[in-house]
Amino acid sequence: MSTMNRRELLKFAAAGTVAVGTGALAVQVLTTSGSQAAVEGTGATGLDETYKGRRIQAAPAGLRAQSRDAAPAMPHVLIDGKPLHVMVNADGTYTSVSNHYETFKSLRAVARAAVDQLDGAQLVPLHHG
Structure with missing residues (x-):
């Protein structure tokens, strides 16, 4: 021994x-439930609603068309027609550029939090490079 x-x-x-x-x-x-459940039962077309006078549209990554050569599809969120950069965390939650240090369980929650954070201001698209 x-x-x-x-x-x-x-x-x-x-x-x-x-x-x-x-x-x-x-x-x-x-x-973790799939990304479709993350839109909180909004159907196969994603989310399209008005919140505090702002139009929110969202689709999980799986609902967007993706080419073979493209990068992996990310969730698509628009506020008044302008894109909100949303990131998917490893645990299936979401984070946006407007609430970078807070996580949300659904695209609806992250989009509404962004509208709250904007407080009437217009969303300025994020440009890389």
């Missing part, structure tokens, strides 16, 4: 922690 030194014990503890964390992440990803 061999004895285990402190270094070996720490290696096993670290490996166990990584294994448990990976398993928890896998369970969370597999149980």
